[in-house]
Amino acid sequence: MFVELRDIVRALDANQIIPFFQPIVEIRTGNLKGFEVLARWQHPEHGPILPRNFISLAESNGLIGSLTQQICQKAFLAAKDLPKHLTLSVNASPIQMSESTLPGQIHSIAGSTSFSLKQLIVEVTETALHHDLSLAKKNAGELREMGCKLAMDDFGTGYSSLRHLQSMAFDELKIDASFIASMTVARDSRKIVAAIVGLAQSLDLITVAEGVETEEQADMLIWLGCEQAQGWRYGRPQGAECMAAMIAAEPIA
Numbered sequence: 719m720f721v722e723l724r725d726i727v728r729a730l731d732a733n734q735i736i737p738f739f740q741p742i743v744e745i746r747t748g749n750l751k752g753f754e755v756l757a758r759w760q761h762p763e764h765g766p767i768l769p770r771n772f773i774s775l776a777e778s779n780g781l782i783g784s785l786t787q788q789i790c791q792k793a794f795l796a797a798k799d800l801p802k803h804l805t806l807s808v809n810a811s812p813i814q815m816s817e818s819t820l821p822g823q824i825h826s827i828a829g830s831t832s833f834s835l836k837q838l839i840v841e842v843t844e845t846a847l848h849h850d851l852s853l854a855k856k857n858a859g860e861l862r863e864m865g866c867k868l869a870m871d872d873f874g875t876g877y878s879s880l881r882h883l884q885s886m887a888f889d890e891l892k893i894d895a896s897f898i899a900s901m902t903v904a905r906d907s908r909k910i911v912a913a914i915v916g917l918a919q920s921l922d923l924i925t926v927a928e929g930v931e932t933e934e935q936a937d938m939l940i941w942l943g944c945e946q947a948q949g950w951r952y953g954r955p956q957g958a959e960c961m962a963a964m965i966a967a968e969p970i971a
């Protein structure tokens with residue numbers, strides 16, 4: 719479907735942008751660690767539409783704030799009784815990381831939905847740090863003061879800024895799916911993943927592999943020392959009812 723600006727405006731007005739949830743697990747044990755929130759547009763005729771068809775359009779037309787508002791509002795509400803040992807990860811648009819309104823927005827949605835910010839991880843991509851680094855750092859500091867954790871998303875794809883990893887005090891590093899996809903067949907990718915895991919360990923960051931689809935990838939990641947994974951092997955992004963069912967199915971810790 720070809721999406722125009724007015725379609726997104728209408729979708730936001732009609733409350734059609736909803737959160738899906740994808741599980742993140744500890745690779746070695748398969749234990750659930752949390753969920754990443756991924757936006758879906760529940761279109762009345764075209765069904766769930768993927769973010770690549772609307773996120774950048776929303777970003778370039780000043781609508782990303784409203785989109786985040788809807789997503790977080792619904793996600794926090796769906797996750798307000800999330801067991802304390804589990805986390806919820808949300809994606810912050812690079813544009814929002816360089817605006818001063820993001821921490822306040824998240825704070826007020828958490829307040830109104832009774833969601834604990836201690837369980838929130840805000841995922842930021844490297845591109846976020848190219849817009850306005852000082853504002854991004856200020857936002858990161860405020861989010862941190864509110865109790866949130868920070869993850870660097872898609873690590874290895876942008877201008878990998880090792881300095882930012884340290885100066886912004888990230889808690890978690892998500893290894894981009896492109897490396898995981900080629901890791902079991904290309905020695906280069908395997909070496910890169912090994913190097914990223916080593917770097918993360920020395921900086922005390924948790925590593926999360928993205929796009930893990932096979933047992934072979936999971937085994938190699940365990941061998942490389944990567945701690946957590948997300949991908950179809952463990953579950954696709956699904957609606958809030960599925961998240962609740964997965965939590966209910968977990969053995970009591």
Ligand code: C2E
Pocket residue numbers: 740755756757768769770773789809810811871872895928929930931948949950951955
């Ligand atoms: P991302 O943050 O890197 O999210 C991971 C993407 O990988 C998701 O695509 C997910 O469905 C997909 N994925 C997960 N496991 C697998 C797997 O095993 N194999 C493969 N091939 N793919 C897998 P999705 O949901 O289409 O989202 C794409 C991107 O859109 C996200 O990439 C994120 O950058 C952005 N996005 C999604 N939701 C939001 C949102 O609420 N706000 C903002 N600002 N951006 C969002």
Ligand code: CA
Pocket residue numbers: 754809841871
């Ligand atoms: Ca992400």
Ligand code: CA
Pocket residue numbers: 871872892894928
């Ligand atoms: Ca990612």
Ligand code: CA
Pocket residue numbers: 872
């Ligand atoms: Ca990505």
